[in-house]
Amino acid sequence: MKKFFSVILFGFAAVFNLSAVPTSAEQLRSELESAIKAKDTNAIATLFNLQGVSTDMKSQVFMMATAMVYDGVASVKLSPLPADIELTNQLNGVRYSPNVRVIGVIDIVGIKTGNGTQLPYGELAGKFYLPGTIKETIDTKAPKEKGLHIWISSTSGNQAGIIFNGSYVYLKAGKEITKTVIFTNQMSSAFYGDSIKSCQFKSSSSEGSAHLWITEDGINVFDSGTLENTNSISYEKK
Numbered sequence: 001m002k003k004f005f006s007v008i009l010f011g012f013a014a015v016f017n018l019s020a021v022p023t024s025a026e027q028l029r030s031e032l033e034s035a036i037k038a039k040d041t042n043a044i045a046t047l048f049n050l051q052g053v054s055t056d057m058k059s060q061v062f063m064m065a066t067a068m069v070y071d072g073v074a075s076v077k078l079s080p081l082p083a084d085i086e087l088t089n090q091l092n093g094v095r096y097s098p099n100v101r102v103i104g105v106i107d108i109v110g111i112k113t114g115n116g117t118q119l120p121y122g123e124l125a126g127k128f129y130l131p132g133t134i135k136e137t138i139d140t141k142a143p144k145e146k147g148l149h150i151w152i153s154s155t156s157g158n159q160a161g162i163i164f165n166g167s168y169v170y171l172k173a174g175k176e177i178t179k180t181v182i183f184t185n186q187m188s189s190a191f192y193g194d195s196i197k198s199c200q201f202k203s204s205s206s207e208g209s210a211h212l213w214i215t216e217d218g219i220n221v222f223d224s225g226t227l228e229n230t231n232s233i234s235y236e237k238k
Contacts, residue, residue, distance in 0.1 A: 021127040022047070025078055028121055028128040029106055033076040036108070041065040049129040052099050057133050068117070071110030079107045079118075087120065090173075091192050093142030098131035100124040145172070145192040146217040152201055152233065153186040156208030161185045166201030170194070196221070200234040 022028040028047060035043035044065040050058075081104050088097045100122035108117045122131050148170055156162045161184045169178050172193035181187060181201075196214055203210065210233045214222040222235050 020046075021129070023127060025104065025121060025123075025128050028130070029076055029078050032106060032108075032119075032130075033073060036068050036073040036076070039069045041069055044068065047130050049100050049124065049132045051124075051132065052134045053132040054135050057135065064119075068108065068110070074109045074111045075107075076109075077107050078121075079105050081105060081120075082118075085120070090138070092144050093137060093139035095136045095138050096133050097136070098122060099134050100129050100131045102131060106130075145194065147190065147215075148193050148196050149188070149190045149213075149215045150196065150199060151186075151188045151213045152210065154203065154208055154210040156185075156205060162208060162210075163204040164201045166199065168199035169197040171197055195237065196235070198234070198236045201232070203231045206231040 022031060032044065032047055035041075035047070041062060045061055048061055081102065085105075087102050088095060090096070098120065101124065102120045102122040105118045105120050108119065110117070119130055122129060150168055152164065154162050154164070163182070163184050164187070165180075165182050167178055167180045168189070169176055170191070170193045171177070174194070176197065177193070179189075181189070195216060199212075199214070201210075201212070206229055209226050209228050210224075210230060211226050212222065212224040212233050212235060213220065214235055221237075224233060224235070227233060
């Protein structure tokens, strides 16, 4: 399963020695890989850009660095910027945006879990960084958004697993947002918005079982129960 650390999580971008800042994307990739292998969370932190980052955003990167160090590293490579990446996020009247020009992502695969992680990287004045996050209050009266979560899990006797194709629709600031997904066996998607309007998933096999849960601010709004021998599972807000 691949996770993408959105810029809303980036906070501690410590650049202690400007002369040592990487001058190419490959150098940034190499130094990040070396820092993970050395289990050096401070070295990972120095690869973030701190310019304009507020104090309350500075602790989050250590969570990421600790996770990367714990997971170890099987591979670290540069990849193009995904077409559907969201670099600017807005939550409860506050806009979160990267403080460098993002030009690609670094794909990291851990040894222990085999999970994939994507970190955006960018360039500023010929130097290459992992971006920090700038917070900007744009609406002091904005209504509080809810924490929305969709989780689907399946079991099957098929060793290759069950492939699901589907989509979900949620409301954010009164607007409908649609996301399409493809995954094998299970998916957990957490985000912010007003509410989840609908979702539908179809699988490659009608054998096995599937279970869909939906929560809003931690409150269970839908539980399909375990559905046996079905290739379709859906939800529609009433």
